[in-house]
Amino acid sequence: MTTGTPRPQVDTSKPHPARVYDYLLGGKDNYAVDREVGKRLPDLGKRSARQNRAFMHRASAWLAEQGTDQFLDIGTGIPTAPNLHQVVQRIDPKARIVYTDNDPIVLRHAEALLISTPQGGTDYVEADVREPEAILEHARAFLDFSRPIALSLVALMHFVPDEDDPYGITRTLVDALPSGSHLVLSHGTFDFHPQVANQVTGAYANGGIDLRFRTHSEVERFFDGLDLVEPGLVTGPRWYKDTAAPASEDNAVYVGVARVA
Numbered sequence: 001m002t003t004g005t006p007r008p009q010v011d012t013s014k015p016h017p018a019r020v021y022d023y024l025l026g027g028k029d030n031y032a033v034d035r036e037v038g039k040r041l042p043d044l045g046k047r048s049a050r051q052n053r054a055f056m057h058r059a060s061a062w063l064a065e066q067g068t069d070q071f072l073d074i075g076t077g078i079p080t081a082p083n084l085h086q087v088v089q090r091i092d093p094k095a096r097i098v099y100t101d102n103d104p105i106v107l108r109h110a111e112a113l114l115i116s117t118p119q120g121g122t123d124y125v126e127a128d129v130r131e132p133e134a135i136l137e138h139a140r141a142f143l144d145f146s147r148p149i150a151l152s153l154v155a156l157m158h159f160v161p162d163e164d165d166p167y168g169i170t171r172t173l174v175d176a177l178p179s180g181s182h183l184v185l186s187h188g189t190f191d192f193h194p195q196v197a198n199q200v201t202g203a204y205a206n207g208g209i210d211l212r213f214r215t216h217s218e219v220e221r222f223f224d225g226l227d228l229v230e231p232g233l234v235t236g237p238r239w240y241k242d243t244a245a246p247a248s249e250d251n252a253v254y255v256g257v258a259r260v261a
Contacts, residue, residue, distance in 0.1 A: 011104075015207035017159050018103040022078040024049035029078045029109060033207065040203035042196050048252045049155075051236035052186050053080070055255045056154050059184045060084050062241045063150045063257070064091040068182065069120075070149040072139050074129050074173070075156030076101040079109050084152065085122050093119040098139045102128040129156060130164055132172040148180035148260075155253070157222065158188040161210045170222050174260060181260040182229075185222055186236065186253050188213040193252055219254045226258035 012031045019034035024046050030038075038045070060071065069092050073084050076099040085097040099114060099122065101107070107126050116122040125138040143149055151173055160166040174183055190197040190213050197213070204211040220233055231238060233256040 015209060016103045016105075017209060018075075018077045018101055018106055020204075020207075020209075021049060021155065022080065025053060025080055027078060027080055029105065037203050037207040037209070040199070040206065042199060044193060044196060044250055044252055045200065047250055048188070048236065051251050052155050052253050052255070055186055055236045055239050055253075056084065056152070056184070057082065057087050058239065058241070059255070059257050060087045060150070060152070061091060063182055063184070064088040064095060068148055068150050069095040070143045070147065071095065071097045071152060072100070072135075072143065072149055072173075073097060073152040073154075074100040074135060075153060075159075076106055076110070076124075077155075078103075078106055079114055083114060085114060085116060085120070089117045089120050093117040096121045096143060097123070098142050099124045100127050100129075100135055100138075102126060129153070129160065129169060132169050136173065136176050145176065146178060148182070149177050150182045150184055151177060152184045153222075154184065154186045155188070157185065158211060158213050159209065161212050166212075167221055167224075171224075174226070177260050179260055183223065183226060183258045183260070185219075185257075186255040187219045187222070188252055189215060189219065189254050190252065191215055191254075192235075193250075196252075213252075216254060219256075223256060223258045226260060228256055228258045232256065 015033040015037045019030040020037045023030040023038040088095045110124040114122045123142045127135050157166045235251040236253045236255050239255045
């Protein structure tokens with residue numbers, strides 16, 4: 001694995017979405033400021049985090065089984081086994097993965113934990129999704145953009161407010177992908193639990209983190225011009241390909257996978 005990035009300093013005085021997510025998943029790579037945000041969230045937050053992670057595993061495995069061997073994962077989060085590359089390299093050891101996040105602690109863990117198989121490769125870039133061209137420039141040096149790539153934006157775009165043009169960012173990334181690529185996206189919503197909206201947004205706001213959960217129609221816009229694969233844009237527990245969906249479980253995340261024509 002390569003990074004090409006000098007070791008940055010971690011700011012432990014401010015919470016970060018990647019570390020809050022780690023806390024919600026039961027991880028230990030977080031600080032008191034991150035746990036403070038997590039503890040203010042309803043139990044629904046932890047359930048949704050687990051379901052979101054499980055969706056990532058299922059979607060990545062399905063794409064690898066379909067022959068996709070290149071992945072660009074933006075908003076990686078702190079490595080939590082199994083990581084995306086571990087999931088897909090079990091299916092195709094030659095798979096190559098570029099991870100991206102803007103939290104320095106993710107880089108520190110990535111250097112130690114995001115280790116590829118000998119046949120494949122992993123790379124990491126510290127960057128913000130609001131700088132899509134910079135991410136693409138780095139990814140082009142590691143991935144072959146003449147062949148299909150899976151772009152993963154999992155539990156990320158709800159941290160990009162409307163004024164930062166989340167749809168334009170997504171379009172810039174998708175437009176760079178060749179035909180046959182896929183967009184894998186999950187996004188928080190209050191469609192099913194409007195009563196917790198103030199609690200959730202307030203918890204993140206107290207930590208200085210912008211949060212913009214979106215409705216079904218607003219999340220669907222991220223897939224404009226793409227072909228949603230079955231079962232379409234659904235809640236996290238409902239996205240299954242080769243096995244039956246489980247019984248309904250409380251969830252606050254929409255998920256979907258779409259093909260680039």
